[in-house]
Amino acid sequence: MAIHPPSNRLWWKEPIHGIELAWIVIAFLWGLFMFFFMIAWHFIGQQNLSNETYKIKPEVYAERVEAFAAEFQAVADDGTPLEEDGVPVVRPPVGGDAYILARLWEFWPILELKKGESYRIHLSSADWQHGFSLQPTNINISVHPGYEHIITLTPTESGSFGIVCNEFCGIGHHTMTGRIRIVD
Structure with a gap:
């Protein structure tokens, strides 16, 4: 000046x-x-996810996830369906599609994937905008109702990976978690 x-x-x-x-x-x-x-x-850089996104009605997506969970729910040796805290554990077919529904305040169901195999993970929300953050990896996606996001995921490590909502979605946001288990 x-x-x-x-x-x-x-x-x-x-x-x-x-x-x-x-x-x-x-x-x-x-x-x-x-x-x-x-x-x-x-x-x-192998840093960014190449994903597909399609429009879908939230109620249609929720029906798909429920049908997927019913078809591929894991069962114990005694024939009882596997659940953790009332959430079904689902084993999708190797190389196939796996569905996760984000809704107040959970990611549903729990996926059990095989290490070294590729899966197409479908994500959508039933109600509000949520964040899908797979911990401790660096996979972060904003999940919107009315849109189905599809990512290809090939797990390289076994263990239990937490899913955290990283978009504020209401009073129960801090409890909104889910899991993906990777087995050998």
């Missing part, structure tokens, strides 16, 4: 100093580099 106005009111016609011009060129080239590298990083 100048105290006195410039003596030459046509300041934009003044020649640009060489150092200033060099910094402008460097900033412009850096901006171009970053723009194209963000696109390239999607392919070479």
